[in-house]
Structures are given as structure tokens and as C-alpha cells.
Amino acid sequence: xLNPAPMPSEFIPVWIFAAIVAALLAVAFxxxxxxxxGAPVTGMAQAQRENASAPEEALWEGAELAGFYMAGALFxxxxxxxxxxxxxxxxxxxxxxxxxxAILVFLGILLAGCAWVYKEGALDWPGSRAANLDAPLLGAxxxxxxxxxxxxxxxxxxxxxxxxxxxxxxxQIVAAQSDQGIWFIFYAxxxxxxxxxxxxxxxxxxxxxxxxxxxxxxVGTAEAHQKTDSLQAPGWLAxxxxxxxxxxxxxxxxxxxxxxxxxxxxxxRFFGISVEIxxxxxxxxxxxxxxxFFRLAxxxxxxxxxxxxxGLGGLCVVLATVMTAALFAPPGIEQGLHxxxxxxxxxxxxxxxxxxxxxxxxxxxxxxxxxLAWRWMVPLALVSAAGVAVAVMLRQEWSWSPGWxxxxxxxxxxxxxxxxxxxxxxxxxxxxxxxxxxx
Amino acid sequence: xxxxxxxxxxxxxxxAIGIAGALARRNAITVLMSIVLILDAASxxxxxxxxxxxxxxxxxxxxxxxxGAAAEAxxxxxxxxxxVRRDQAGSTSDLDRTI
Amino acid sequence: xxxxxxxxYIFAVPAVxxxxxxxxxxxxxxxxxxxxxxxxxxxxxFLQLAASFLFAAQILLSASxxxxxxxxxxxxxxGGLRSRAMPSKWRTFLPLTLALFFAVxxxxxxxxxxxxxxxxxxxxxxxxxTEAIGGAIFEHYLLPFEMTAVLLxxxxxxxxxxxxxxxx
Numbered sequence: 001x002l003n004p005a006p007m008p009s010e011f012i013p014v015w016i017f018a019a020i021v022a023a024l025l026a027v028a029f030x031x032x033x034x035x036x037x038g039a040p041v042t043g044m045a046q047a048q049r050e051n052a053s054a055p056e057e058a059l060w061e062g063a064e065l066a067g068f069y070m071a072g073a074l075f076x077x078x079x080x081x082x083x084x085x086x087x088x089x090x091x092x093x094x095x096x097x098x099x100x101x102a103i104l105v106f107l108g109i110l111l112a113g114c115a116w117v118y119k120e121g122a123l124d125w126p127g128s129r130a131a132n133l134d135a136p137l138l139g140a141x142x143x144x145x146x147x148x149x150x151x152x153x154x155x156x157x158x159x160x161x162x163x164x165x166x167x168x169x170x171x172q173i174v175a176a177q178s179d180q181g182i183w184f185i186f187y188a189x190x191x192x193x194x195x196x197x198x199x200x201x202x203x204x205x206x207x208x209x210x211x212x213x214x215x216x217x218x219v220g221t222a223e224a225h226q227k228t229d230s231l232q233a234p235g236w237l238a239x240x241x242x243x244x245x246x247x248x249x250x251x252x253x254x255x256x257x258x259x260x261x262x263x264x265x266x267x268x269r270f271f272g273i274s275v276e277i278x279x280x281x282x283x284x285x286x287x288x289x290x291x292x293f294f295r296l297a298x299x300x301x302x303x304x305x306x307x308x309x310x311g312l313g314g315l316c317v318v319l320a321t322v323m324t325a326a327l328f329a330p331p332g333i334e335q336g337l338h339x340x341x342x343x344x345x346x347x348x349x350x351x352x353x354x355x356x357x358x359x360x361x362x363x364x365x366x367x368x369x370x371x372l373a374w375r376w377m378v379p380l381a382l383v384s385a386a387g388v389a390v391a392v393m394l395r396q397e398w399s400w401s402p403g404w405x406x407x408x409x410x411x412x413x414x415x416x417x418x419x420x421x422x423x424x425x426x427x428x429x430x431x432x433x434x435x436x437x438x439x
Numbered sequence: 440x441x442x443x444x445x446x447x448x449x450x451x452x453x454x455a456i457g458i459a460g461a462l463a464r465r466n467a468i469t470v471l472m473s474i475v476l477i478l479d480a481a482s483x484x485x486x487x488x489x490x491x492x493x494x495x496x497x498x499x500x501x502x503x504x505x506x507g508a509a510a511e512a513x514x515x516x517x518x519x520x521x522x523v524r525r526d527q528a529g530s531t532s533d534l535d536r537t538i
Numbered sequence: 539x540x541x542x543x544x545x546x547y548i549f550a551v552p553a554v555x556x557x558x559x560x561x562x563x564x565x566x567x568x569x570x571x572x573x574x575x576x577x578x579x580x581x582x583x584f585l586q587l588a589a590s591f592l593f594a595a596q597i598l599l600s601a602s603x604x605x606x607x608x609x610x611x612x613x614x615x616x617g618g619l620r621s622r623a624m625p626s627k628w629r630t631f632l633p634l635t636l637a638l639f640f641a642v643x644x645x646x647x648x649x650x651x652x653x654x655x656x657x658x659x660x661x662x663x664x665x666x667x668t669e670a671i672g673g674a675i676f677e678h679y680l681l682p683f684e685m686t687a688v689l690l691x692x693x694x695x696x697x698x699x700x701x702x703x704x705x706x
Contacts, residue, residue, distance in 0.1 A: 014585060065614045066701040069520045072610035073513045073697035077690050079603040080506045083595050084686065087502075091672030102680050109687040113694045122698045141613060148606060168668055441542050444652045449550045449583070451644030453557050453576075455637040460561025462633035468612060472573045473561050475604065479580050482596075490587045491656055495674040498589050502671065503679075505599050506686050510693035512604045516611045517700035 071145040089162040125367040150202030153377030159385040160191035161253045174257035181264040185254040190384040198377040199246040247350035258339030282323040282341040290316035446487030453480035478508045553579040577601040590667040
């Protein structure tokens with residue numbers, strides 16, 4: 001039975017969001033129309049056009065078309081798979097073993113298909129002559145293909161979380177982590193790794209010395225222009241925004257959102273110290289930051305900077321007192337303030353880790369990213385979803401302890417992953433010896 | 440919700456446009472797009488009926504239709520890609536006379 | 539009620555206009571762009587029907603995955619993006635008549651039955667649309683669900699075969 005229609009006021013955030021999206025689309029169309037080569041532009045855009053015209057003609061061979069079609073077909077079909085799994089994951093606690101078997105049969109059929117596709121060599125993504133050419137349209141299509149592929153992997157990894165939480169609402173997911181007393185990253189570590197890694201790959205962060213970011217193909221490399229170049233600014237801003245968005249989703253889904261570490265263990269003591277001492281962490285953190293600001297304030301040359309640092313230090317001291325006062329306030333205020341502190345610190349920690357990852361690891365080619373996404377990330381995410389489904393069913397029907405059931409399935413997934421890795425490495429060696437390609 | 444008749448009118452209008460496009464156009468890709476439009480019209484009809492009768496069956500059927508449309512787009516565009524690769528058509532816009 | 543009618547027309551009229559433009563453009567890329575707009579507006583219609591999961595599915599699957607696939611095939615095209623031959627006069631006339639016939643038939647059916655259709659229940663507090671669809675799949679539509687898996691398998695196999703066969 002369908003539930004009655006919700007009040008229209010409940011959909012107001014959606015309408016606002018839709019209006020913002022429509023406005024952004026309109027702006028994008030207007031901007032691209034004014035920047036297109038047909039319009040008389042000089043300088044960098046004209047140089048781009050003159051450089052790109054000759055090589056781009058040679059690119060559109062059958063191989064390029066087939067490669068893009070393959071990426072698009074995989075993206076479309078796996079989107080359907082992932083989208084079908086969400087309603088089932090939400091209702092998973094209501095169905096018995098029959099439901100679990102249905103999901104496993106569904107995933108089994110599709111993973112068998114993916115295994116055949118892998119054997120046929122459709123997931124090889126060999127490098128082509130077009131790899132380093134400066135063509136805008138090709139760069140845009142490649143960017144779209146890699147974004148879609150890594151995005152599917154990230155969304156698929158969230159199915160494990162929905163299975164564990166039983167709801168798509170972010171409030172409910174954090175509440176479920178509070179109820180079950182443990183952050184979901186410990187229940188589904190494979191899903192977390194897949195989400196983090198594929199989101200990092202999807203971001204396609206630009207680096208100063210490489211030309212592989214999709215938007216860099218259009219406006220030129222990051223090093224060729226100042227960071228304040230107006231044409232590049234939206235690209236950088238989009239990357240920062242994406243980083244924080246990914247960190248926020250990872251925090252809510254895997255890291256317990258706004259929960260304090262050991263949020264449920266209110267009575268326990270470790271080595272004689274009560275766990276409640278963690279409640280002082282927000283105040284101590286702000287005091288430490290305030291001390292850092294005061295130290296900076298003393299050592300800076302510029303008088304205005306010194307005043308600014310001292311002011312910020314004072315602000316941090318005020319926040320520390322607010323956090324301490326919240327401990328004695330009604331529970332609602334304490335939850336709000338401390339929850340905000342824990343949530344923001346987790347988001348910033350994730351964003352820092354993401355930045356570190358993307359700047360420390362060497363940038364590889366687009367082909368390697370597609371290979372990683374389709375051979376590893378997407379299958380691992382789906383297998384992790386199957387494993388978590390089995391674990392949840394074990395916990396429900398046969399009352400296994402959640403720790404044991406999830407540890408068992410995670411171990412099974414890791415063994416399967418290692419087995420696949422060895423076969424994949426052997427296959428790559430064989431193909432490299434055969435064709436002598438450069439990775 | 441407003442009267443379901445509004446949604447049925449919209450659905451029939453889109454359906455008619457889709458049929459006109461599928462039968463009249465000669466380019467294969469445009470025909471495929473018209474077929475997606477027809478399926479979309481059916482989905483609107485099903486969703487409106489589902490809300491009308493208060494049952495989730497119509498919306499589930501619409502989900503299956505959307506999935507079927509994606510699979511059909513994959514297969515149809517695959518045929519087009521195969522034709523272009525075998526040089527039976529110079530490009531996707533040359534498919535006017537091969538079909 | 540007036541607000542809802544206005545909201546309906548805000549989505550319905552542009553949807554019909556974009557659909558008509560999509561099937562009549564000479565430029566294939568324009569056609570695909572208008573079709574994407576139509577699909578997004580249809581998602582808005584789904585949202586008005588309080589089918590929130592269908593709204594998300596339409597945007598993620600139809601407007602994003604299917605249309606991305608269309609664009610991946612249209613854009614790397616060598617010979618240009620304009621359809622060379624528009625239909626002849628007779629070839630336009632017959633399908634238009636057929637379409638008009640279907641449209642008039644449908645409008646008449648909807649108009650004739652307008653008083654007899656059950657109105658939906660009054661608005662209430664929101665509950666999950668995803669849960670409702672999930673429940674429906676588990677209770678009634680498990681076999682079509684598995685058949686969808688087979689359908690997608692067939693589509694994947696077809697895609698690989700058609701994309702990977704060497705040109706003779």
C-alpha cells in the first residue's frame with residue numbers, strides 16, 4: 001500500500017535546490033556560448049582553437065567511439081543495478097532468507113556477466129594515440145566517463161551502509177550507528193575504502209605539473225596561469241566543494257556523523273579513567289588552537305596580523321568556554337554544540353586525508369583510472385554489498401553476534417579480492433609481454 | 440494532488456509526440472530518442488495511476504520501465520556503433536538511409 | 539490547490555514543448571539536449587506525484603545514464619552532427635495523423651472518465667516512498683526483478699560484442 005502523499009511544504013527544499021540547479025545550468029550555457037570558438041576571442045582561447053583543430057580530426061576513429069560507448073554502456077547498466085538495490089536494501093530487515101537469496105541471485109547474475117566482460121578484454125582500456133592531445137571535446141568526454149565510472153563505484157559502496165542502517169535518511173543512518181554502538185566503518189571497511197578511493201579518483205584533482213584534469217584540457221594547465229585567473233577559479237572552487245561534499249557523506253555514512261567516539265559507552269572505564277573524559281576534547285581542542293594563535297600573535301611582524309591572530313585566539317577561548325558550558329546545559333544544547341564540533345572535525349579530517357592522498361600519489365592516466373574503477377571499485381562495492389547482506393541476515397535470523405558475522409564476510413571479501421588480484425596481475429603480465437604497452 | 444486527468448493529458452501528449460517522431464524521422468538516433476520519449480510517457484501515466492489508486496505497483500512498474508529503457512538504449516546504440524565502425528555508415532548522421 | 543495546478547503547468551508545458559522540439563530538430567545534439575530537458579521535467583512531475591524514489595531514479599537513470607550514453611555515441615561522430623535528410627512530405631503527414639489520432643483518442647478517454655476516477659487520499663505526514671517500492675518488489679515483483687537482472691546481462695553482453703568485434 002502506498003502511503004498518503006506528503007505535505008507540499010516537505011518538498012520545499014527540493015524545489016529550492018531545483019531552482020538553484022536550473023540557474024546554474026542557465027549560467028553554464030550562457031558562459032559557454034559566449035566562450036565558444038565561433039565568437040571572436042583572442043589570447044588563450046584562440047591559441048587553444050588553433051592548436052586543437054589539426055589533431056582532433058585524426059581522433060575520431062572507430063576505436064575511440066567504441067571505447068566511449070563501452071564506458072557509457074557499463075555506466076548505464078550498473079546505474080540500473082545500483083538503483084534497484086536501494087529499495088531492497090531499505091526493506092531488507094523485513095524479509096527473510098528469501099529476500100537475501102533474491103538479492104544474491106540478482107548480484108550473482110550480474111557479477112557473472114561482469115566476469116565474462118572482463119575475460120573478453122572489454123575492461124582493458126588500452127592507451128591510445130589520443131592520450132595526451134590537447135583536444136577540448138575529447139577531454140570533456142573522458143572527464144565525463146571517468147566521473148561516471150568512479151561515481152557508480154561510490155554510490156554502490158553506500159548500499160552496504162543502507163543495508164546496515166535500514167534507511168536512506170542521513171539522520172537515520174547516524175541514529176543507527178548510535179543504536180548499534182559502533183561506527184559503520186568497522187562493520188564495512190571494504191565499502192569505506194571503495195567509497196574513499198573512488199571519490200578521490202572521481203574528483204580528478206588538478207596538479208600543477210600535469211594536464212590530465214578534464215577542465216584543464218579546456219583552459220590550459222594550472223601552472224600556465226595564475227591561480228587567480230578568472231577562468232580557472234570555478235574549477236578550483238568546484239574541486240574544494242567536491243572534497244568537502246565527499247568528506248561530509250563519508251563522515252555521516254561511515255564515521256558516525258555527529259557522534260562522539262564511544263558515544264554509547266557512558267559507564268565504562270578504561271584503565272580507571274571514565275570514557276566521559278572525551279567530552280572535554282572540544283574545549284581542549286579550542287584551547288590548543290587558541291594557544292597556537294597567541295603564539296603566532298607574538299611572533300608576527302605585521303601589527304595588523306598580530307591583532308588578527310590575537311582576536312582569533314580570543315574567539316577560540318570564547319568557543320572553548322561555550323563548549324564547557326554546554327556540558328552543564330540541557331542535553332539538546334550539548335548535543336547540538338558538541339555534535340557540531342565532532343561532525344566538523346571529522347569532515348575536516350577526511351578532507352585533509354583526501355587532499356593528502358591526491359597530492360602525494362602520482363597522477364596516472366585516464367585509462368588506468370577507468371581500469372581501476374571497472375575492475376576493482378565497482379565489483380568490490382557490489383561484493384561488499386552482498387557480504388553485508390549475508391552478515392545482516394546472519395545477525396537477524398540466526399542471532400550471530402554482529403561483530404563475528406561482519407568479520408567473517410569482510411574476510412571472505414578480502415580473500416576473494418586477493419585471489420582476483422593475483423589473476424589480474426598474471427593477466428596483465430601476459431598482455432604486457434604480448435603487446436609491450438606502456439602502463 | 441490535483442485531478443489525475445491532468446497527468447493523463449500530459450502522458451498522452453508526450454506519447455503522441457514520441458510516436459510521431461519514431462515514425463517520421465529517418466535518423467536512427469532520433470528514432471531511439473523518440474522511443475525513450477514514449478516509454479517516459481508511459482511512466483508518467485503509471486505513476487499518476489499509482490498515486491490515484493494508492494498502490495505502489497504502478498511506481499514499481501515505472502521503475503522497471505526506466506531500467507528497460509536504459510537497456511534498450513544500450514542495445515540500440517550498440518548497433519549504431521557497430522554500423523559506424525564497419526563503415527557501413529560514414530557517421531551517425533549518415534544512418535538515414537541504412538535503416 | 540491553485541498552487542499545485544500552477545506547479546503542474548510549470549513542469550508540464552515545458553515538457554511538452556521540449557519533447558516537440560526534441561523530435562523535430564535537425565541537429566542531433568540539440569535533439570538530445572531537449573530530450574534531457576524533457577526527462578528532467580518529467581522527474582519534476584514524479585516529484586509532484588510524491589514519488590520521491592521515482593524522481594531520483596528518473597534523474598539518475600534516464601536523464602543521466604541513458605542520455606550520457608546517447609551523448610557518448612553522438613559527440614565523437616566524424617561526419618558532423620546534422621541529420622542530412624529530413625522526412626518527405628508524405629512521410630511526415632502519415633505519422634502526424636496517426637499521432638494526432640492517438641492523442642485525440644487519449645484525450646477523449648481521459649476527459650470522458652474525469653468524474654469517475656478515484657481521488658487519492660488526503661495529504662498526510664510523509665513516509666518513505668523507497669520503502670513502499672521495496673516492499674512491493676519483495677512481495678509481488680520478485681520474478682520481474684530477477685528477469686531484469688537477465689535483461690541487463692543480455693544488454694552488457696550485447697554491448698561488449700558490438701563494441702569489441704574487430705573491423706574486418
